[in-house]
Amino acid sequence: MTRTRTTTPLTTPLTTSHRTRRALLAAAAAGVLALTLAACGSGGMGGMDHGTAPTTPAPASASATGHDMAAMGGMEGMDHGTAPAGAAGADGLAAERGGYRLDGALAGSEYRFTVTGPDGRVLTSYRPDTTKEMHFYAIRADLSGFQHLHPVRAADGGWTAPLAALAPGDWRMYASFVPGAGSGAGTGLVLSRTVTVPGQAEPVPLPAAAGSTTADGYTVTVAGAPRAGTAGELTVTVSRDGQPVTDLQPYLETYAHLTAFHAGDRAFAHLHPEAKAVEGAGGGPTLAFHAELPKPGDWRLFLQFQTGGTLHTAAVTLNVAA
Structure with a gap:
């Protein structure tokens, strides 16, 4: 007995119901895509966050995460x-x-x-x-x-x-x-x-901007005119009794440590020395620092340096232009 096998061709035309179903599925997919693009915020994709959000929202001045892309325009943040x-x-x-x-x-x-x-x-x-x-x-x-x-x-x-x-x-x-x-x-x-x-607070007036100050008998001179948000250089010179100091000792792997605080909000900045890590006495009298202070106005600079095993702290006010 011979059996006849019927095979349906792969090119069988779509019926009307098939065409209708395909059209409906395509329309639905297009709608989902449109909603997804709208949610992403196609105008700059603002608000995307590729880090871990903190448990407590950070203040407005702080980025919520290390990879916060809240301002994609220019990839800021x-x-x-x-x-x-x-x-x-x-x-x-x-x-x-x-x-x-x-x-x-x-x-x-x-x-x-x-x-x-x-x-x-x-x-x-x-x-x-x-x-x-x-x-x-x-x-x-x-x-x-x-x-x-x-x-x-x-x-x-x-x-x-x-x-x-x-x-x-x-x-x-x-x-x-x-x-x-x-x-x-x-x-x-x-x-x-x-x-x-606690107690009765007695405010101390901020000293006016100056190019030099004294500490423990040393005179510290600061030269340079950095602009807010722009990398620049500050040069610090240390002298004593009118003579250049050349016996600065290493302190935190450098001959001087420089930090700054902004008047008003107390924004913090660490100014890094341009010289590499040092060893042994013999630093000075002139030291160069990479200065990048983000805000205009008065900054209070604190320079720490060591001589003869004693740490000295000199403070000076620097005005930063916009």
Whole structure:
């Protein structure tokens, strides 16, 4: 008995019902695509965030994450390493950035604090930055009372900064560090919080901008005219009794350490020396620093240098043009 096999050709024409179904599916797909493009914000794709959003929204001056792309026009706000001066959240005025959070409290003459990582756990891994795991700063609202410390970390990740006596008033405490773990590992961060020291606050007037100042018998002269948001150079010269000082000793891998705070909001900036790491005495009298101050107005500069095993701190006000 012979059986006949019937084979349907692959080119069988579509029926009317098939055509109708295909048309409906195509229309639906087009609608979904249109909705997706609208949600992405085709005009600049604003609001896209490729980082981990912090548990608590960061202040307006801070970027929510290290990869915040809230302003795609010109790719502003992206941070793939140490944030440049002036970048959102790089002024040190936020308590949280890139998923890292600073929490602390004043206990007598000590400030005790922790840094929490993106995973919600207390951070215990840090990478040394100029020989230290943590640089801690305290500055009063009037930019007086500057302190720069290197606290010791406990095994549980807690830090204790032993401060000198704090005058009554509003203070801001800064933690400058490089995480050794988490999504921001290897990226320099500066976080801060404010504390109020009880008592009658007596504001100290900000000294006028000047080209030189004295500290412990040394004269420090600052030359240069940086503009806000533009990279420039500041030259610092150290002398004593009219003679150039040439016996500066290494301090934090350089012959001088320079930090700055903006009058009014206390934005933070670290001015890096242009010379590489140094060894042995013999620095000076002239030192060059890379200056990139993000805001115009008065900045209070604090230069720290060491001679004969003694650390000196000289402060001078610098006016930065817009």
